[in-house]
Amino acid sequence: MILRPASVIDGTLHRVRTGVQWRDLPARFGPWKTVHERHRLWPADGTWERPLQQIQAAADAVGEIDWDVSVDSTIVRAHQHAAGARIDPPPAPASKGAEGPEHQDETP
Numbered sequence: 001m002i003l004r005p006a007s008v009i010d011g012t013l014h015r016v017r018t019g020v021q022w023r024d025l026p027a028r029f030g031p032w033k034t035v036h037e038r039h040r041l042w043p044a045d046g047t048w049e050r051p052l053q054q055i056q057a058a059a060d061a062v063g064e065i066d067w068d069v070s071v072d073s074t075i076v077r078a079h080q081h082a083a084g085a086r087i088d089p090p091p092a093p094a095s096k097g098a099e100g101p102e103h104q105d106e107t108p
Contacts, residue, residue, distance in 0.1 A: 011035040 011029030015022065025032040042048050059065045 008035050008038045012039045015039075 007029050011025055022032045022036045
């Protein structure tokens, strides 16, 4: 079986879309180990970067890219124990030899 780069790209995209394990990749994309290995190596050697830069340059030349970036901070969540924290520290417990009544109905 001759493995075309297009089938490796299609296999990688199929995995990203469906979330399947590499071992469950359909045979039409070629051996899963080959697709996985190329998926792992291509970012390191710039195989994905060159076509991306060419596509971006062509789209930018005709005004199809809006380079404005917006960051939405509404997704940031605090830990569940972060809600309802005290502002002031709790009062210190009274020591055993402290002055004052021990119960409410006692008089000093």
